[in-house]
Amino acid sequence: MNAPVNVDAARNVFFKQVEEPLVAYLEACLHCGQCADACHFHEASGDPRHTPAYKLFPIAKAYRSQKSPLSWLGLAPRITEKDLSEWEELLFDTCTMCGRCTTVCPMGIDIASIVGKARQAFVAAGLGPEDLLAAADFSRDHGSPLGLDPGKLEDRIEWLADENEIDIPLDKDKAEVLLTVSSIEMMKYPVSISAMAKIMNHAGVDYTFSTKGYEATNFGYLAGKADVAKIMVTRIAEAAEAVGAKTVVIPECGHAYGVLRWGGANILGKRMPFEVLHITEYMAKLKREGRLKLKPHNGSITYHDPCQISRRGGATEDARYLLDGFATDFREMTPTGNQNWCCGGGGGVQAIGRAAELRHQVFKIKIDQVEKTGAAALVSSCANCRLTMDESKAALGWKGGLESIVEIIADHLVEDGATAKAD
Amino acid sequence: MSLLDFARGPALEYAFAIFLFGILWRIASLFLLPRAKDRSVPRPGAPAAAVSAARGFVRHMWLRPPYGQSTVFALVNGYIFHVGLAIIVFGFGPHILFINGLTGLSWPNLPSGVISVVSVVTLAALAAALVRRLTSPVLRLLSGFNDYMSWLVTTAPVLTGLLAVSHLGAKYETLLAVHILSIAVFLIWFPFGKLFHAFLVFVTRSQTGAFYGRRGVQI
Ligand code: SF4
């Protein structure tokens, strides 16, 4: 990008976000380097610049140059255009905001949240990967980053309903549950949308999709565009309120869940009058209520924890609860759960074309984890992880299977009259 | 005024004043910053924020697997010099007398032989930390003036203290004066540089603990 870098704009946006937790984190870093080995980008590349703490340098520098005690002594240089240009790649391409570094940091510094804030400052300066920024703008203008406008949503839902001979309600006046989509699924893995509908129908849930608010992914947040992030959250919140939904269900997308479940009320500035559940949490709830009748799944599988659902979402056990007693040959990978490695494509990195090569390197960590389990298939609950892994799988010529937890569950539903027989 | 009188008198007094003022100023300027309310609904059954904060503090005291050997080495080495420094500061007889003079508090001291051994071990751990900082590509990239200065002002009192007790290198009075001056420098640097992490560690670990607790994440 050749446009001039607006350092002042970056500084202004950054200082608007200066709060006690952020400053405490920035000031507390010991430069001990413990976080390096926890980051999949550093693990894959061996490049010291991929050390999590290093990614925060321009932000720490911006803060120190104006506020820290060292600035009095002339020991705190100012942030420059060169700093911002140099760190753009580090803050966008090499951080999936997975939070793994925080688990190993002796000070408990939450790098991921700072990266989210730093991206806003970089975008204000006129920086940021064009494809990621375009995905955010496209969401604002057309309803979704992949061109899924309300008309297309209607078409696709009608097609999926016909194709699968099922009901998929759209724009019902009232419903208990508002079901949302990730356009990644709708355009690349549409089966997972019909799979969600099959599960809802099976459990007798009163639900609907809505053309007013359907896109669960929030590229506004990922691309550091706070205004777009708010528009995306508002659409879903308004659609949910219009149908009187008590629950909004997020499909297989980790960041969509993280942004709406934990960030939605903060972005809107008010509590949301509905609960937000990820589809794995919702299916676990149905199972707990005895509304999910499944025949056993017999192939060997392992589970990839999407970072925003497990380590940063708190729903680690829901996927295990679903698989328990259902997957007859479930093998945990090492490390797993909250320590699992990231797929390399979260935090919007999947949408950054120039980061593809690095993502593929990162995926080698996952291949190694999966192969050590000997499982035939790698199951995930995030379409973004799945797309990232699918692309890397093709690039690396890996032969392992990749599946979605929603799809395998939908494939094993015991419908009325059928017997609970293994496939 | 002899060097020792200067060190014991004005140098230490001013250093303490700067230390106290600096700490209060930094704490105040941190806690006077705004803090947005988290409006997200906590996961049902999430513990109170204070409980999660305390858990976060304890949780980050140690590593869970699967972290590598160099990470474990750095952690153990860090513990050695932190505990070593605490033993030297609070276990050595003359230090206790000094603290007693300031605060009226007193407690039994450790034998000076033990303190000498602890000092040597602490110095070795500090040296290992420096070697690691100078040789690891990651640490070399991260390190700056603040890191080296903080290392220096921490190591100098241990080294000069050990020399003074062992009467090595110069007259005892001179060594003691240099030791006290090195402590003055430590106190002056403490609030302004990286050493302030001794306070911030309670803030950051608690924040992160509360963040995870609210979400129902158990790490
Ligand atoms: S949040 Fe994840 S990707 Fe980002 S620096 Fe930390 S470990 Fe690396």
Ligand code: SF4
């Ligand atoms: S582990 Fe934490 S304190 Fe150490 S360098 Fe990384 S962010 Fe800083």
